[in-house]
Amino acid sequence: MPQLSSGGGDDLGANDEMIAFKDEGEQEEKIQENAFTERDLADLKSSLVNESEINQSPNAAAVRRGQQGEHRGFPEKHREHLDGVSKQDGGMYKTPAYPGYPFLMLPDPYLPNSSVSPSSNKVSVVQQSHGMHPLTSLLPYSNEHFSPSPPHLPTDMSQKTGVHRHQSQDLSGYYSLPPGSVGQITPSMGWFPHSLMLGPSGMHPTGIPHPAIVPPSGKQDHDQYDRGMYVKPQVEAKREKEPKKPVIKKPLNAFMLYMKEMRAKVIAECTLKESAAINQILGRRWHALTREEQAKYYELARKERQLHMQLYPTWSARDNYEAGLSGVAGEKSKADWGKKKRRKREKQQDSNTGQMFCWWGNPRESETRDSS
């Protein structure tokens, strides 16, 4: 997939994958989208039965018609549009489009018992039954939303971090940024949620860890016992002495942001729980979005990458590649990694030979076939 090494300005996503649906009737698309849920479910279920059959369904043909060729021509327009978007933050960020922006999604992993009263800290999100985050009203983000002392947080959290919580407007007090980088934060970055304002070690001053930072996998921490006798491999023992590096996760891309936001909604609507199935639906919906709607997420993702870069200038995606090869997991993971690689290759071969693509417009479809 040709990536846009865009001169001037960040690339906003894989342009060739952007869909120019809208040239032929956005309204229809909107209606379609509403009808998606039930159809998605039905489609998905039937697709699980026999994908090749579905390929021939009239419905499938209709959807394919709707998607074929309509992606083209979007990129440039899209970019233009996005330029506009970035200039009108007000329009974009006041929309309820990002309740699930990951840095606002504090509650789940980070605030285990975070049923916070609306007045205490709106950053905390409790997924509502209808799938929308109450965070909607959060954007643009403001310091007002940050309670100095979230009641749900252990009090010693802040003590441990050694950071005083206060509602200073001075970002330099919050960001753990390289010298001078605070000044590099453009005004447009002012909307960044507080959860991004980290202290040392990736902790927010409130004690809330940055979502991109996860503690080293606990999997390896399980002590190994052999008939009651503790056996700790030398390598592991050695590793234990070294301070464990927190794993810095990749910033979420546009689709991931979209998934995060919409997952609950789809789950509620479809009563589906299986992520693989949900992701299929979300993939379809993603392509059904208008370019404006997608643009919002591309812009968000761009800003997230931007901030990620500011926060972790030395971080590279490669770091996490290698986590499986060396580092934490050691030899086992090295082997697993090899297996994984093989599996993926085999899978791809299968898809090439087996016509295993989704009729509803799997965006990889063309890639897969082209590459064969």
Added chain:
DNA sequence: ATTCCTTTGAAGACC
């Protein structure tokens, strides 16, 4: 307990 599945997009590796 661990891996797989499934999606899109970004980024690194490789040829």
Added chain:
DNA sequence: GGTCTTCAAAGGAAT
């Protein structure tokens, strides 16, 4: 430079 691979999230299913 084009292509391939990995990893981000998520959680049930499979191993």
